[in-house]
Amino acid sequence: MLKDSKKFIVGNVDETTEEEQKINRRLTQLKRDKKTTAKEYDKLFISGSSITMIYCTVKVHKQNYSLRPIISICNAPNYKIAAHLASMIKQCNDQLSSYVKDSFEFVKMLQNNIVGSNEIMLSFDVESLYPNVSVTEAIDIAVKMLWGTNKTMKFMKLTKSETYILLFNLALRNLQFRLYNEYYRQKEGVAMGSLLAPILADIFMNNLEKKTYRTTDIIKNYNMD
Secondary structure, three states: OOOOOOOEEEEOOOOHHHHHHHHHHHHHHHHHOOOOOHHHHHHHOOOOOOOEEEEEEEOOOOHHHOEEEEEEOOOOOOHHHHHHHHHHHHHHOOOOOOEOOOHHHHHHHHHOOOOOOOOOOOOOOOOOHHHHOOHHHHHHHHHHHHHHHHHHHOOOOOOHHHHHHHHHHHHHOOEEEEEOOEEEEEOOOOOEOEOOHHHHHHHHHHHHHHHHOOOOOOOOEOOOO
C-alpha cells in the first residue's frame, strides 16, 4: 500500500515542528484579521504535538484476512483543526433517505421488506474507500455545505476560499506519519483514524449516490468496511 506513489510519498525527517508552526501562523493571521475569536484561537492553537503513527487491524470478515491501515492522529498538529471542522460539518450534514445507521437497523430493514420473485437484491462494495476518496472533491462538497449553512446560521466569518485553503487543506493535505523509522506523507485519500475521514467519506459517497441513482428510496447505503 505504502508503495503506491499516487497516494504516498516517502520522507526523510520528522517535520512535526514545522507543521505545528505553519498551522499556528495561519491561526494567528486569522485572529489578527478578526476572522476568529480569541476563544476559538486558544482552542485551536497547537503545542507539543507529535508525528502520527500508522498501524493495522485485521479484517476478519474479508477473504485472506486483509489489513485495514489506520493513522492515529490523536496528538498530530492538525488534530484540533480536524475536530473543529468535523463538529461544524455535523451541524449541517443532511442524511439521505438511503442512510443506514448500523447493522441492527440494516437487519430490521431487511425483515420488513420482502423480495419479490421478479426482484433482485444487490450489494455493492467500495474497495478501500477511505484511501480512494478524492480529497479535492470531498473538500469542495464540504465547503459548499458549510457555506450554504453559514448564510443562515452565521457561525463563522471565514470566506469560502479561507475555509478551503486555511482549514481543510491544513487538516487533510499531505498528512505525515511514521512506520518504524520510515516517514511518509499521504497525498491522496483520507486517513482512517482522522475525525474527518468518516464524515468526508460519507458526504463523498452521498454526493456520488445523488448523481448516480434517482430511486434512492430503494437503495440503502451502509458502510461497514
